[in-house]
Amino acid sequence: QDTFQIQTQRASLDVYLADGSNIRLDIQTSDTAERILEVTLCKMGISRELMKYFSFFFFQDHEDGSLSVVKKVAEFELPYVSLQSMKELHCKLGIRKWYMDPSLDTLLMDCRASLNLLYMQAIQEVKKNWVKPTEKQKKELEFLQTNANKVKFLKLIREMQFYGYLRLDPCLCDYPEKGCSADIYVGSNEINCCIKLPTNQTKEVSLKINRLRSWQVTFLGAMKDGEESTLELRLEYNDSGTWQWIIFYTKQ
Structure with a gap:
């Protein structure tokens, strides 16, 4: 059977976890992300009702x-085919939790397998400097990690x-003006x-999701030979009662 005119054949697919380890799966090249994710999580011991929290x-x-997290894989997407088409980007397929409300962690902590996934991702976020702990918090995290106290580690990092x-x-x-660069974090209903x-001055700005009216994405292609393609993301945002377009140029 062909899917989107893709020749179906057996293949191996590596799924990476946040600690760098991977699970090798035997798949059909026409298998969708939804199916492969279900098989992977089932293999890891995660119950069906918890699967919706991962992607x-x-x-x-x-x-x-x-x-760099390049993109979320759509449920209908064919991961094997997508990876082949992105070979020059050296992408990998990984599992991450898929929700922006950290309090939902508590729903997953009674299951050992999902607890392990959360813990691995939390450690990764600390190592990659995605989270901003104080010096005191950093030492507490190191102590909890040394003692492999996963539940307390996750409770502390939520703060x-x-x-x-x-x-x-x-x-x-x-x-707020042309010629700016930005580090962007998306979560908890804000950008x-x-x-x-x-x-060279820095300014922290929180764009609230509930103040966005619309958004547009335009594919600009590569600015120079050998570069990754650039996307123009335009957000229509209510800034102090005035609607304005804010433009980001990103690879993601």
Whole structure:
């Protein structure tokens, strides 16, 4: 059977966890992400009712140790085919939790397998500097990690800035003025931007999701030969009672 004119054949597919380990699956090239995710989570011992809290993402590990989450994989997408089409980007397929409310962690902590996934991802977010613990919190996390106290580790990290947020790669933006760059964190019903102004000053801005009216994405292609393609993301945002378009130029 062909799906989207894809020749169906057997293949191996590696699914990566946040600690760098992977699960190798025997699949059909026409298998959807929804089916492969279900098989993977089932293999890990995660119950069907908890599966909705996880999703596949394509990501890149960079030589400098940073991590780029390229995109969430759509349920109908064919991961094997997508990876083949993105070979030059050196993407991997990984499992991550898929919700922006850290309090939902508590629903997953009674299951050992889902607890392990949360714990691995939390450690990864600390290592990659996605979360912003204080020095005191950092020491407490290190102590809990040394003692493998996963539940207390996850309870503590929920108190920290940007835990559970998705961090995007640094990008360019025209807010509050043209020529700015920004580090962006998405979560808890906000888009948090640490913006570097042309004057080299930094400004932290929180764009509230409930103040967005619409958004547009335009594929711009590669700016230069050999570069990844750029997306123009336009957000129509209510800033102090005035609607305005805010533009980000990102690879994600």
